[in-house]
Each structure stands twice: as C-alpha cells, then as structure tokens.
Amino acid sequence: MKLVIGSANFLNKYSYKNSFVKKRQIIQILKFANFNKLKSIDTAFEYDKFYKLNDKISLSKFKISTKINFDKNKIKSKFFNKNYTELLKKKIKLFRIKKFENLFIHNFDNLSIKDLKKIESLLIFLKKKKYINKIGISIYDIKSLNKLKDFNCVNIVQAPINLIDRRFVTKKILRFLYKKKIYLQARSIFLQGLLLENIKKINELKITEKNLFKNYHLWLKKNKVTNLEACINFIKNQTHLHSFVIGVESLDQIKQIVTIFKKKNKSYPKNLYSLNKMLIDPRIWKK
Numbered sequence: 001m002k003l004v005i006g007s008a009n010f011l012n013k014y015s016y017k018n019s020f021v022k023k024r025q026i027i028q029i030l031k032f033a034n035f036n037k038l039k040s041i042d043t044a045f046e047y048d049k050f051y052k053l054n055d056k057i058s059l060s061k062f063k064i065s066t067k068i069n070f071d072k073n074k075i076k077s078k079f080f081n082k083n084y085t086e087l088l089k090k091k092i093k094l095f096r097i098k099k100f101e102n103l104f105i106h107n108f109d110n111l112s113i114k115d116l117k118k119i120e121s122l123l124i125f126l127k128k129k130k131y132i133n134k135i136g137i138s139i140y141d142i143k144s145l146n147k148l149k150d151f152n153c154v155n156i157v158q159a160p161i162n163l164i165d166r167r168f169v170t171k172k173i174l175r176f177l178y179k180k181k182i183y184l185q186a187r188s189i190f191l192q193g194l195l196l197e198n199i200k201k202i203n204e205l206k207i208t209e210k211n212l213f214k215n216y217h218l219w220l221k222k223n224k225v226t227n228l229e230a231c232i233n234f235i236k237n238q239t240h241l242h243s244f245v246i247g248v249e250s251l252d253q254i255k256q257i258v259t260i261f262k263k264k265n266k267s268y269p270k271n272l273y274s275l276n277k278m279l280i281d282p283r284i285w286k287k
Contacts, residue, residue, distance in 0.1 A: 001236070002243035003261060004040040004065070005033055005254075006187070009247055010050040015192035016205070016285060021249055027056050028251040036258060039063050042158075042187070042245045044106055051094045059095050065102035066091065067138050067158075075115050081122050088131055104136035104158055109144045116151045124153055138187070140281055142167050145176065154182055156242065161186035163195060163234045164212070165280040166273045174240050183242035189235050190247065192282050196227045207285075208278045219269045228253075232260045234268040 008014045009021050021029070033039075034057075041059075043050070044067035051059065068088075074080060092099060103126065105111070105119065123135045134155035137144070148154055157177065159168040161184075167173075168184070177184055190196050194207070199217040202210065220230060235244050248254040278284055 001239075001241050002040055003038055003258070004042045004185070004243050004245045005029070005038060006245040006247040007041055007043040007050055008047050009249065010043075010047070012047040012049065014047075014247070015282070017193060019249065023053060023056070025250055026050055026053060029248055029254050030057050030062075032251055032254060034061050038258070040065070040101065040243070043067070044104075045069065045091070046106070048091070048095075051096075054096055060097050062097075063101040063133075064095055064097055065104065065136070066100050067104040067106035069107045070105060070111065070115070070119055072111070072115060075118055080118065081125065084122055085126065085131075088126060092131065099130055100132045102134045102136045102156055103132040104138040104156075106138050108137040108139050108147070109141045113147060113150050116147060120151060120153050127153075134183075136185075140283065142173070145173065148180065148182070154180075156183040156185055158185040158187050158245070160188040160191075160280070161235070161238065161241070161244070162189045162191050163216070163231060163268065163272060164191055164274050167275070167280075169238055169240070178240075184240065186235060186238070186241055186244035188282070189244055190231055191280070193247070195231050208276055209274055212272060212274060212279075216269060216272050219272065223267060225266065225268075228256060229260050229266060230268045232257060233266045236261065236265050237268065 009019065010026050011020060011023070013020050039062050041062045041064045043064060046069070048066065074083065077083065103123065111119070126132050127135060135153050136156040136158060137154055138158040140160060161168050165188070174184070199213065202213045220227060235241065246257055248257065274280055
C-alpha cells in the first residue's frame with residue numbers, strides 16, 4: 001500500500017481550521033518524504049501553488065497526481081480537447097515534470113454520462129500522448145460508481161475512507177472495483193483533521209453525533225491508542241487499498257505517521273462509524 005502526500009493545505013487555507021502549511025515546512029516535509037522514498041504527491045488545479053517551490057526542491061523527483069474540474073459549458077465547445085490539453089501541458093511545465101501520475105476528474109459526481117463520454121475521449125488521448133499515466137475519478141457520492149458501467153476508461157478511484165466513513169470499503173463495492181480492475185485510493189483519512197482533535201475541541205465545534213466522538217475517545221483511552229494511531233491502523237487493515245493520501249501540517253507529524261505505518265497492525269474501533277452526511281461530507285460543513 002502506497003502512502004501519498006496530500007497538498008490541499010500547502011500554502012492554502014484548508015479544513016474547518018483554515019490553517020495552512022508554510023513554505024519552509026513544505027520543503028522540510030518533501031525533503032523527508034523524498035529521503036524516505038515517499039515519492040507520491042496528490043494535488044489539484046485548485047490548490048497547486050506549491051509548484052513555486054521548485055527552486056527549493058525539485059518536484060521532478062516525485063510522482064505527482066492532480067485533479068481537475070471540467071466546466072460543463074466548456075465541454076460543449078468545439079475547442080474542448082485542444083483547450084484542456086494545452087491547460088494540462090502548462091501545468092506539467094510549471095511542475096517541471098514529464099507527466100502526471102494520475103489525472104482525477106474532480107467534479108465527477110456532478111457530471112452526466114453525456115458530459116463524461118466527451119471527457120473520456122480527451123483522457124484517452126492524454127494517456128496515449130503520455131501526459132498522464134492513469135485516469136482517475138475523485139468522488140464523494142457512492143452512487144457515482146454506477147456511472148463506471150458506461151465510463152470505461154478509469155484506472156483509479158479516489159474516495160473518502162476513514163474510521164467514521166466506511167461506505168467505500170463494503171464487500172460489494174470492493175468486488176465491483178476488483179472485477180473492473182480499478183485501484184482504490186483513500187483520502188480524508190483524518191476527516192480533515194476532525195478525527196485527530198481532542199474531545200474538548202470536538203465539544204466546542206458545531207458538529208453532529210458528538211456521542212460518537214465521545215465513544216471514540218473513550219475507546220482510545222481504554223486501549224491506550226492515540227488518535228493518529230487509530231486512524232492509520234484502520235487504513236492499514238484495509239488490505240484492498242492501493243494507496244492512501246495523508247494531509248500533514250509539519251515535519252514532526254509526517255515522521256509520526258511513517259513510524260506508525262511501519263509498525264505491525266494494531267487495533268482500531270470496529271463499530272464506530274456513521275452514514276450521516278452532515279458529519280462525513282465536509283462539503284456540507286461550509287454551508
């Protein structure tokens with residue numbers, strides 16, 4: 001299972017805390033990652049300004065994946081393929097890399113099959129030209145997987161998977177992806193940092209199902225396991241995962257994560273999960 005460095009908070013305010021990682025910290029994190037052979041970075045067109053650090057650390061050392069939102073109006077344009085190809089080539093040039101490892105459709109949930117069919121021809125072209133290695137989709141809605149019956153070019157699915165949100169790791173979903181030979185990548189494994197907060201902070205936040213978090217913290221105390229260990233242990237036990245994305249705030253934090261990841265599997269709370277979108281979907285938190 002591969003560990004992928006998430007960059008949503010690199011120079012960008014992120015999550016409910018609106019915190020971000022500064023230049024000096026990003027350089028420390030990436031140098032540590034490179035030294036420890038953690039070569040994968042996850043980014044998106046919306047938050048990829050860290051390419052400006054190329055003079056401090058060569059990003060060509062890494063396999064960089066990106067996500068892109070496709071504008072529904074632009075999809076209808078006769079210049080659709082040309083415009084998006086040029087846009088991707090510019091991004092490749094900015095990162096000073098040969099190609100992107102994965103190109104994920106960021107707004108896959110909101111696109112129709114008609115839209116996706118046109119996008120499919122573009123992605124196949126980009127892959128053939130070796131601008132990208134794999135074609136991916138990044139989703140929140142489990143119903144979006146139904147579109148894969150008609151959208152047949154996907155190599156990898158990126159979805160939220162964590163202690164609280166286990167929708168995408170049911171036997172039915174895993175069997176479906178396995179049959180289609182599609183990799184599964186976990187993101188939001190800390191639920192944007194919410195699963196790493198102490199119980200006092202949780203009680204201060206306006207979130208639902210606080211009893212769930214109360215039981216979570218009681219379990220942590222009883223089993224002498226830290227929040228970080230519980231989250232990583234859960235992911236480590238999902239042996240069907242191809243990879244998982246971690247958001248880190250400092251050099252110390254990534255060191256802790258790598259140390260935990262290398263240890264033998266430990267326990268995690270088996271029955272603490274939710275289907276409540278008000279809790280598991282961070283997009284709703286902003287409304």
